[in-house]
Amino acid sequence: GQQVMQIPQYQHVQEGEDFTTYCNSSTTLSNIQWYKQRPGGHPVFLIQLVKSGEVKKQKRLTFQFGEAKKNSSLHITATQTTDVGTYFCAGHSYSGAGSYQLTFGKGTKLSVIP
């Protein structure tokens, strides 16, 4: 079945440093989604990328989708303590019988040292 790998598993940064997490799928994706889960919370949708080579920005967050639609990255510029949490990528692919399936990466847990 589809596998989504995500690295690194953990990242500790000083406040103000940049942060990047990378995601790689074993199969071509229909789209890729990114979620943030704060400690003790539930995943919250951040963004979806659909097109090959697509780049989207949300303030200090930049999301990229690879040309082959198999990899993606999330880059945070000048991290803040409010960025703390686990960032998950989730590959969206057709699973047959008219339905789609979301497969989550293992997540990157970001710690920001003030």
Added chain:
Amino acid sequence: SAVISQKPSRDICQRGTSLTIQCQVDSQVTMMFWYRQQPGQSLTLIATANQGSEATYESGFVIDKFPISRPNLTFSTLTVSNMSPEDSSIYLCSVERETGVEGYTFGSGTRLTVV
């Protein structure tokens, strides 16, 4: 976007017993998804629940262990049956944020501890 009310938020259960988790959505949705998230781990899809039909289970999950009900378009339950400590986990339900809108909304989760 859709809002999900999930309960209970947490429970401590004896091994061998069962727990039923409920998710109520504030709008009608075709599909509801049930996930398991073990501590510090990723989300694993248990099953997809469509109203009026049997749930579709992912590899490694069976109906006898995780029976699901979907009586209408706004409600679903997941039961964790004959629990063992290995079932200790967070269970979450999820739906599309809104028809035609990208992304999914998650319930707040049920933190289950089996002793």
